Amino acid sequence: MEKRVINPWTWQNERSYNQAVEVTNVTGTLYVSGQTAINDEGISSTADMKTQLELAIKNLEKVIDAAGYDCKNIVRLNIYTTSTEALWPHFNILQKWVEKKDIKQALTLLEVVSLFETLTVELEATVVK
Numbered sequence: 014m015e016k017r018v019i020n021p022w023t024w025q026n027e028r029s030y031n032q033a034v035e036v037t038n039v040t041g042t043l044y045v046s047g048q049t050a051i052n053d054e055g056i057s058s059t060a061d062m063k064t065q066l067e068l069a070i071k072n073l074e075k076v077i078d079a080a081g082y083d084c085k086n087i088v089r090l091n092i093y094t095t096s097t098e099a100l101w102p103h104f105n106i107l108q109k110w111v112e113k114k115d116i117k118q119a120l121t122l123l124e125v126v127s128l129f130e131t132l133t134v135e136l137e138a139t140v141v142k
Contacts, residue, residue, distance in 0.1 A: 090120050
């Protein structure tokens with residue numbers, strides 16, 4: 014597998030994402046459903062945005078690992094949140110995770126009216142190998 018990052022500008026570099034990622038010679042593609050702050054028993058969290066984001070990242074990693082893929086090969090990450098304003102103070106948690114895992118992904122952030130029950134953030138990914 015080969016990845017090529019496309020960034021016609023430089024401003025996105027400090028935000029830990031890319032405008033586009035071209036992938037060639039892929040042997041597999043994993044489409045991960047939105048991962049949220051739902052624990053191992055299937056119970057949704059009522060915790061704050063920071064805690065929900067941390068658990069959503071943990072759950073995303075767990076699914077990717079269980080499928081035999083590597084987080085560094087996430088090529089697209091979609092973030093759904095009920096409040097971008099509430100998410101921004103904690104966005105550095107996601108940025109640090111992306112940098113630690115050496116992820117070079119295209120990213121979309123969407124504010125939605127609501128998510129399931131009391132959830133406030135959901136992460137959806139496409140991973141290749």
